[in-house]
Amino acid sequence: MRKRVFSGAEWESKVGYCRAVAIGPLVWIGGTAPVKPGGGTHAPGDAYAQAVRCFEIIEAALGELGGSLADVVRTRMYVTDISRWPEIGRAHAEKLGQNPPAATMVEVRRLIDEDMLVEIEVDAYCSTIVTDLS
Template sequence: MQIQRIFSGAAWESKVGYCRGLRVGNQIYISGTAPIDATGGVFAPGDAYAQAKRCFEIIQQALQELNADLSNVVRTRMFVTDISQWAEFGKAHQEFLGENPPVATMVEVKSLIDPAMLIEIEVDALVNTEDN
């Protein structure tokens, strides 16, 4: 079975040994996606909503590179450093995925790779292989 991998160019990919996204048949897996700006820094430090939106923008681009879109997402996992901001994270989730709601998990974690990051999101998606 053919495996298609895509990379975002983030320095962590080569240091840690992972890819942004992977497609096997009709299954797509997008790695934990942090709120990174165009220069590799943390996007919108302290802003839970803006960081979640940025994660979904990066995820959306990765899905497109794998011939899919947000409507194909079937599961999201949100790792957050402050669960009390759940509504801000959830608002971004609803805006990007509300028309085709996936199953979702949000859990609080002690920390992420950079202390300024408030959220990291990973997704799984399924595509109709007859269409793609």
């Protein structure tokens, strides 16, 4: 049985996706952009604040499934300017450094909104999540 989490982002219904999917203890959280509550880009121009906001949204999705950031085993960070890696890396270390996951950071040409500097996706193993695998 699959568990799905929706964040309410405007693109979920337009594109046909959810924030997270869990099957048993495995969780996949799709690309998470720095969206403000109610819409719009959080902290335009501030890569660190945007990365923190991405992790806040990810943390909420994991929490809804019964997990936490400590369960993250892999991150993928898509950034529009790789020279800003120290800001984004700082947020990553603050949020995940106690339980470091495998990580990738790559530069992309742009994201769905021109004010967005970073988008993050994660995979997690949450042993506390119980779903029927049949």
